[in-house]
Amino acid sequence: MNFDDTPQEAEFRAKARAWIDANAPKQYEDELRKASLGRVVLKGANILEVAKAWQKKKADAGWAVPHWPKEYGGRGASPIERVIWQQEEGVFGKLTAMFIIGQGMCGPTMMAYASEEQKRHYLPPLGSGEKVWCQLFSEPAGGSDVAGLRTRAEKDGDDWVINGQKIWTSGAHYSDYGILITRTDPTVPKHKGLTMFFLDMKSPGVEVRPIKQANGNSDFNEVYFTNVRIPDSQRLGAVGDGWNVSLTTLMNERMSIGANVATGFPELFDYCSSLTLDGTPALDDRAVRSKLANWAVKASGLRYTSFRSISALSKGQRPGPENSIGKLVAGSMIQEVAMYALDLQGAAGVLSGSEDAEVAGRFQAMLLRSPATRVEGGTDEILRNIIAERVLGLPGDIRVDKDVPFNQIPTKGRA
Amino acid sequence: MNFDFSDDQKQLRDQARRFLAEKCQPKAVRAVLEGKADYDRDLWKGLAEMGFLGVAIPEEYGGTGAGHLELCVIAEELGRVLAPVPFSSTVYLAAEALLLAGSEEQKQKWLPKISSGEAIGTLALFEGTGNPSPAAVKLAVSNGTLTGTKKPVADGAIADFAIVAARTGNSGRETDVSLFLVDLKAGGVTAKALQNVDPSRQQAELTFAGAKAEPLGAANEGWSILSRVMDRAAVLIAFEQVGGADRALEMGRDYALDRIAFGRQIGSFQAIKHILADMYVSATLARSNSYYGAWALSTDAAELPEAAASARISATQAFQHCAKQNIQVHGGMGFTWEFDCHLYYRRANALALSLGSQSYWEDQLIDRMRQKNAA
Numbered sequence: 149m150n151f152d153d154t155p156q157e158a159e160f161r162a163k164a165r166a167w168i169d170a171n172a173p174k175q176y177e178d179e180l181r182k183a184s185l186g187r188v189v190l191k192g193a194n195i196l197e198v199a200k201a202w203q204k205k206k207a208d209a210g211w212a213v214p215h216w217p218k219e220y221g222g223r224g225a226s227p228i229e230r231v232i233w234q235q236e237e238g239v240f241g242k243l244t245a246m247f248i249i250g251q252g253m254c255g256p257t258m259m260a261y262a263s264e265e266q267k268r269h270y271l272p273p274l275g276s277g278e279k280v281w282c283q284l285f286s287e288p289a290g291g292s293d294v295a296g297l298r299t300r301a302e303k304d305g306d307d308w309v310i311n312g313q314k315i316w317t318s319g320a321h322y323s324d325y326g327i328l329i330t331r332t333d334p335t336v337p338k339h340k341g342l343t344m345f346f347l348d349m350k351s352p353g354v355e356v357r358p359i360k361q362a363n364g365n366s367d368f369n370e371v372y373f374t375n376v377r378i379p380d381s382q383r384l385g386a387v388g389d390g391w392n393v394s395l396t397t398l399m400n401e402r403m404s405i406g407a408n409v410a411t412g413f414p415e416l417f418d419y420c421s422s423l424t425l426d427g428t429p430a431l432d433d434r435a436v437r438s439k440l441a442n443w444a445v446k447a448s449g450l451r452y453t454s455f456r457s458i459s460a461l462s463k464g465q466r467p468g469p470e471n472s473i474g475k476l477v478a479g480s481m482i483q484e485v486a487m488y489a490l491d492l493q494g495a496a497g498v499l500s501g502s503e504d505a506e507v508a509g510r511f512q513a514m515l516l517r518s519p520a521t522r523v524e525g526g527t528d529e530i531l532r533n534i535i536a537e538r539v540l541g542l543p544g545d546i547r548v549d550k551d552v553p554f555n556q557i558p559t560k561g562r563a
Numbered sequence: 564m565n566f567d568f569s570d571d572q573k574q575l576r577d578q579a580r581r582f583l584a585e586k587c588q589p590k591a592v593r594a595v596l597e598g599k600a601d602y603d604r605d606l607w608k609g610l611a612e613m614g615f616l617g618v619a620i621p622e623e624y625g626g627t628g629a630g631h632l633e634l635c636v637i638a639e640e641l642g643r644v645l646a647p648v649p650f651s652s653t654v655y656l657a658a659e660a661l662l663l664a665g666s667e668e669q670k671q672k673w674l675p676k677i678s679s680g681e682a683i684g685t686l687a688l689f690e691g692t693g694n695p696s697p698a699a700v701k702l703a704v705s706n707g708t709l710t711g712t713k714k715p716v717a718d719g720a721i722a723d724f725a726i727v728a729a730r731t732g733n734s735g736r737e738t739d740v741s742l743f744l745v746d747l748k749a750g751g752v753t754a755k756a757l758q759n760v761d762p763s764r765q766q767a768e769l770t771f772a773g774a775k776a777e778p779l780g781a782a783n784e785g786w787s788i789l790s791r792v793m794d795r796a797a798v799l800i801a802f803e804q805v806g807g808a809d810r811a812l813e814m815g816r817d818y819a820l821d822r823i824a825f826g827r828q829i830g831s832f833q834a835i836k837h838i839l840a841d842m843y844v845s846a847t848l849a850r851s852n853s854y855y856g857a858w859a860l861s862t863d864a865a866e867l868p869e870a871a872a873s874a875r876i877s878a879t880q881a882f883q884h885c886a887k888q889n890i891q892v893h894g895g896m897g898f899t900w901e902f903d904c905h906l907y908y909r910r911a912n913a914l915a916l917s918l919g920s921q922s923y924w925e926d927q928l929i930d931r932m933r934q935k936n937a938a
Binding site: 149150151152153157417421431434437438440441442444445446448449450451452453455456458459460462463470473476477529531532533535536537539540541542543544545546 | 564565566567568569632812816819820827828830831833835836837839840841843844847848849850851852854855857858861862872873876877880922924925926928929932933936
């Protein structure tokens with residue numbers, strides 16, 4: 149048992165570190181370090197521009213998507229090298245947030261299902277950040293039950309005509325392309341009538357409307373489709389096979405192993421380390437100590453769980469199921485941490501302005517953003533189902549709509 | 564990074580699991596639980612023969628000298644089956660204290676007997692209600708003899724010798740405490756078995772009335788030795804807890820697959836699935852924290868104090884959580900004497916207190932994180 153790199157890993161790490169050291173946008177390092185969930189501020193700079201510039205610089209040197217094949221803009225790095233890159237990129241990795249969905253989910257789906265010509269055309273600019281992609285899956289009537297989606301695609305000559313609405317599409321407002329799952333046959337059971345496409349987000353009939361979220365920000369969108377035409381050549385996978393294609397995408401979402409899941413704990417411990425309560429250090433307070441200790445072991449448990457997965461990668465093995473707990477643990481933890489930080493501030497905890505609030509309002513921002521962490525990319529409940537079924541081998545829930553033609557499934561709860 | 568046990572260590576685990584599947588079935592645990600024996604002598608003998616008692620004891624003292632990672636592997640397997648033997652008192656506490664602070668003569672005398680299963684040892688620290696602290700050590704020393712009472716002492720009534728914490732100063736500092744080694748069969752000590760929540764492992768009261776004692780380690784350094792012993796034991800007991808938590812999770816999962824209610828397997832209900840998923844989460848966090856503890860223990864890393872506290876807290880939570888929820892998944896059957904659920908519930912709650920309670924370790928963890936931050 150050790151934490152040492154193999155000689156090859158050490159060599160890769162040294163190369164990555166040297167390049168980052170010479171090229172990273174260090175002027176933003178401090179602000180990025182202080183950024184936390186719900187609050188990323190770069191004073192006097194547009195974060196999208198900074199992010200795109202960093203991504204392009206990486207791409208020119210072959211570091212943008214190191215784990216992708218060379219012909220699509222990567223450097224053919226192994227899974228463990230990908231993790232080492234992320235570790236070395238450190239806080240600058242926060243700048244890649246806007247590319248995660250495109251590179252992490254759309255890219256692998258394109259790699260699995262697009263033609264060779266399409267891959268060579270679309271993947272390199274996706275890797276370099278010159279083109280941003282989004283993923284058009286969730287709908288008002290299909291969240292956790294994403295196979296319940298209703299956006300229609302109907303064949304018309306060599307084209308498909310799309311009508312319907314997507315929701316919770318991250319980054320649709322600055323995306324150039326998207327992958328889109330649609331219903332092509334409503335007369336068969338719901339999983340069987342789906343088909344996947346990719347499209348140009350500038351296509352006529354696509355309308356992106358930002359959602360004003362509960363925390364007041366707008367990171368997500370609704371996307372409306374009105375007679376949008378997509379050529380059949382942009383279909384991914386067979387007609388009616390969209391559900392299987394989407395599983396490729398979703399599996400990739402859960403493979404992001406080296407990525408740090410935000411728990412809020414480092415921020416809270418840091419805050420408590422300099423806080424005094426009734427004239428004595430907060431860290432001398434029994435109640436504070438107990439709370440912190442319980443969160444500390446969750447945060448360390450997640451860190452060492454990812455080390456176990458990384459070790460499997462290092463040996464060329466597939467990681468075990470242990471990594472599936474990350475978002476489930478971190479999501480509710482960051483919400484509790486934020487609430488506790490406000491509690492420690494007493495009545496003034498209610499203040500959220502960066503001038504008046506403690507530590508520039510980072511915990512207030514965290515509080516207001518955190519409910520989404522327990523919903524996005526799989527709710528806590530869906531994640532528990534996945535652990536129960538795929539890890540523990542428990543039977544699936546009884547699905548009353550499984551064998552019913554989609555157009556006969558009830559759509560209203562109460563009349 | 565290689566944050567995993569080696570293939571040889573995994574083989575050792577398989578070997579231990581096969582051995583225990585035969586030698587330590589639930590009926591063996593129940594024999595001790597129900598008072599038919601004070602510990603399982605056959606199992607103890609078997610553990611000695613397998614070389615498990617001396618797995619972290621160097622060969623020169625009769626052990627196999629394999630190491631502490633191997634001991635973690637054995638601990639997990641013993642925890643899975645709730646082994647009703649004085650393994651933790653003898654191996655994690657007494658042997659570790661001897662290895663850390665014993666004189667050559669003391670090591671020569673006791674370690675071979677531990678490896679061979681001839682001697683049971685324990686640590687006599689607690690004196691009634693409350694968590695470990697130098698101030699709570701009252702047992703008096705005079706002219707090389709001890710006078711006073713220790714309770715609870717794990718396995719105290721079956722032990723051959725004890726490492727005893729005694730007061731040798733009144734400065735109000737840690738240096739008031741020294742450690743002594745007492746041959747419990749040499750007279751001057753009476754032992755009384757005490758009822759406890761997990762009768763598959765004994766607890767006792769030891770009364771010292773002028774018992775002959777020899778110093779273990781330097782005078783007035785008892786507390787610092789104890790702290791190191793407790794950290795090492797915390798990691799090892801964490802592995803027992805991880806093993807127990809995993810087994811409780813498996814029992815719950817198996818029952819949820821077998822039991823039919825409302826016309827379906829109860830494991831198909833989300834209410835049950837989510838309980839089991841949360842058990843998996845806590846068991847996984849505990850395992851990962853314990854691995855880090857194992858690494859720190861096996862390399863004697865500077866991180867050991869923090870790693871040990873994290874492993875201890877996390878593994879205590881996981882075993883308590885899994886044992887409690889295993890009963891919940893079983894419903895009424897889980898509260899019968901006949902089902903084994905209560906054996907795990909009892910052990911989980913006894914281990915949670917065995918080295919001082921959760922609040923004690925929470926304090927330890929924060930102190931240590933704070934020291935690291937200040938440094």
